[in-house]
Amino acid sequence: GAVVSQHPSRVICKSGTSVKIECRSLDFQATTMFWYRQFPKQSLMLMATSNEGSKATYEQGVEKDKFLINHASLTLSTLTVTSAHPEDSSFYICSAPKQGGTEAFFGQGTRLTVV
């Protein structure tokens, strides 16, 4: 089946630094990818929609200058958490639907810890 790969699976960074998370569709093309954030024991919250070749669409309350999204190709979207703070510590998950399909495939998630 279709596979979406996220990297890294875990990252620890210092406050004030930036962290990049990659989301790749391994065996299909995705013009759109979605980034979610999940705090412990809570549900997934959509942060933004990543669009290949155009600007990302951010959900209300999500700072676009803090969470930079780049969808550089049909198989890769990146989320960069800039000037990270401890409150940004969370589980970040991407998903990608196949072009022309309805099912979206989730990555395995990235656990970000900001110290």
Next chain:
Amino acid sequence: GESVGLHLPTLSVQEGDNSIINCAYSNSASDYFIWYKQESGKGPQFIIDIRSNMDKRQGQRVTVLLNKTVKHLSLQIAATQPGDSAVYFCAENLGGSQGNLIFGKGTKLSVKP
């Protein structure tokens, strides 16, 4: 039930029993619903979906029921196994795809051997 603060509702069942997990969705205009299973430290895994023109759909050991009148969705798991232990989320979408999903609060299923 509703989650309070940081505590997920928990359903504890005996191995071999049937499990029923409930979800209230928010948007009466949503036309596509999905159940996901999430194991600790992993991304959500698709279980089963249903469109708003149906009220029941069956898969292997799982059944989803949709009641649009009260905006309620349920997931039934037959003969629950220890491997079913996970957090289960319902999700809704306008437009019939699995992108741009609104996730419910989640229920933790614990299966006792």
